[in-house]
Amino acid sequence: MSTEKPSRPEDEFIHREETQEIIKTQAQKAKELAAQKRAHEKELHYMKCPKCGGDLVTELSHALEIDRCVDCSGVWLDDGELQKLVGEDPKMLQDIVDLFRQVGAAKLTSDT
Ligand SMILES: [Zn+2]
Structure with missing residues (x-):
C-alpha cells in the first residue's frame, strides 16, 4: 500500500x-x-463507592437491595430502585430519609 x-x-x-x-x-x-x-x-x-472509592456491600432494607459503602456509609441505589421506594406514595420520601438516617445511625453505633 x-x-x-x-x-x-x-x-x-x-x-x-x-x-x-x-x-x-x-x-x-x-x-x-x-x-x-x-x-x-x-x-x-x-461495587466501588463513587464518592470515596471504598468497597460497596449490598444490604437488604425495606425489601430493597441497597449498596452501602463500608468506608463512608454512603448509600447508593441502582436504576429504578428510588422509583420503587417512592412509588405512588409521597409519604415514601419521608420513609426514604428515615431509612438513610437509620443506616447512618447504625454505622455510627457500630464504629463506637
Ligand atoms: Zn464511600
Whole structure:
C-alpha cells in the first residue's frame, strides 16, 4: 500500500480503495480499543463507592437491595430502585430519609 498519490486513473482507483480500507480498519481498531477501555474501567469501578472509592456491600432494607459503602456509609441505589421506594406514595420520601438516617445511625453505633 502506497501513500503517494498515483497518476493513472486505475492506480488512483486502487489508491482510493486502499485508503478507504485503511480508514475502515483504523475505525474498527479504535472501536475495539474503546470497548476494551470501557470494560477495564467497569472492572475497576464495579461495587466501588463513587464518592470515596471504598468497597460497596449490598444490604437488604425495606425489601430493597441497597449498596452501602463500608468506608463512608454512603448509600447508593441502582436504576429504578428510588422509583420503587417512592412509588405512588409521597409519604415514601419521608420513609426514604428515615431509612438513610437509620443506616447512618447504625454505622455510627457500630464504629463506637
Ligand atoms: Zn464511600
